[in-house]
Amino acid sequence: MSVDTPAATGRYPDAAGHFGRFGGRFVPEALVAALDELDGAWRTAMGDESFQTEFGALLRDYAGAPSLLYPARRLSARIGAQVLLKREDLNHTGAHKVRNVLGQALLTKRMGKRRVIAETGAGQHGVATATAAALFDLECVVYMGEVDTQRQALNVARMRMLGATVVPVTTGSRTLKDAMNEAMRDWVANVDNTHYLIGTAAGPHPFPALVRDFVRGIGDEARQQCLDLVGALPDAVTACVGGGSNALGVFHAFVDDPSVRLYGFEAGGDGPATGRHAASITGGSSGVLHGTRTYVLQDADGQTIESHSISAGLDYPGVGPEHAWLHDTGRATYRPVTDADAMAAFELLCRTEGIIPAIESSHALAGTVAIAPELAAELGREPVVVVNLSGRGDKDVHTAGEYFGVLDKE
């Protein structure tokens, strides 16, 4: 793990957490002292070799990093691109999120706090947080929308086995955004002894930059692995985008490589035209949600509109502010992927490679299938694409089983 920061990290965000016109802090004053404390702890840790050594050892010995970069030959042959899968699905707890929670749990210890709270949608971040809390002997409370506790019952059980308290949230739309509201309310009341272990690169500064720094190993590893494997940088890097931490994690190392195209695939639900989707950049507008200015699904009065996606992990009406900025600057391209296209890609990976992906990551696969011919035409050869396979599909077997009608009737 390098403590060097590339030029892009030095430039953005600014000291107050702004990525261009996005980011910043839109929070109750009660939280500012805690955010400042966290900002100081994070900046110190980033420059502290002992922190980096401890974090690096945890990633290697506990989480299984570096994750493999796997040349998916049968999939490549099917879609006309040389696909390199960044196997974050093989990490402990089954997704990229373990990197973020280990980093933040270490920071929690350093700040002398004994309790962590988290919000979760699909339950992956909740499981990862409960895991880190068990490992670091921290009290853990996870807020989860009641609707999500029902569609992800297995992950609720996992969190409880790991010693966490799961609080079903019954306000608003009873999904991820409401779980975040409830976690913020808890934090305002208990900020003295509690760290809010936020699960994506969103929320008030310093969270978007801090989370990015903890997951950027994905891209740092992939960049070197790609050079070792094919002797060149990839033509494109693709990832799914909900809040956007896995995408920033894999993008970050490539931001200063102009030849590498960056693609973020948002959850298009039933299709952006139907209004039933979670594509905040494609189908939303600039606004303030959960402490940051970013693209938000909202009505003309600024009321948040409920998002829709087959993937609980992407079912969020906002997006991390750095993505909003990468979109505005044109450095990254964002496109929606419908539920149907994501599920087709899910099946394709199962059948060609024997890998069951998370439905979230299936959006990245489906987007890659769509851009492969465009890139091939532009380059005049088969493109090399690094796809961030951000998580595994065990948690989605029930949803996918129902979708494909492969469950036996009881």
Place this chain on the structure above:
Amino acid sequence: MSRIGVAFDRARAEGRAVLVGCMPAGFPTVEGSIAAMTAMVEAGVDVIEVEIPYSDPVMDGPVIQRASDIALAGGVRVADTLRIVDAVAATGAPVVTMTYWNPVEQYGVDAFARDLAAAGGTGLITPDLIPDEAQEWLAASDAYGLDRTFLVSPSSTDARLRMTVEHCRGFVYATAIMGVTGAREQASAAAPVLVSRVRAVTDLPVGVGLGIGTGEQASTAAGFADGVIVGSALIRCLLDAASLPAGLTALRELSAELAAGVRKPAS
């Protein structure tokens, strides 16, 4: 001096605190909320705080969340809020608006300030806008002569407290406890300390809110603050009532109890 400032001056001359009563716009309906706020004024509430209902109110506890959800489900719009401000200002009581930032940002900060001033509103209380991010609001509130109430918290450092208060106009909102809105059984030990810290850096009146719901608690808060801000306890009168008339009766009774409380400041 702003109309809020006049209310604080008059109360100070009478040896008592100002009573600020909060109600979400459009709860239970647009007309119902006008009736409720008018009843509060008639029963002795000095200043009405109209909260713009918002889908994601992170500073609010379950009572205001429920009331806001009811208002939003009833279809209330930001434009209705301005109409409500106008109607309640006609009673003669100063009307301040409490809002999360996104509804103002989407309306357009300058346009909102212009229309709020035209409706007779005195200014804004902004629970999730800190001065650090408030450039547009500072300019618009100056342009239209509106008050700016930012929140200070027991966790605010001295430097932040001073900076925040410097950006306030009208009055300062001191949050009595670390937490969200909602009546509490226990009085806050942090509140008097916070109020005296604010007094050390400003002559502006200081209102204290969060957790106050009874005449006795209002009396205690009036002992150390210039204003006593009550929301959830008043809203509960309507939420718990079988009908709007019954709710208005309960609302008048509690308003009168609180008004008596702020007139007997605990020493």
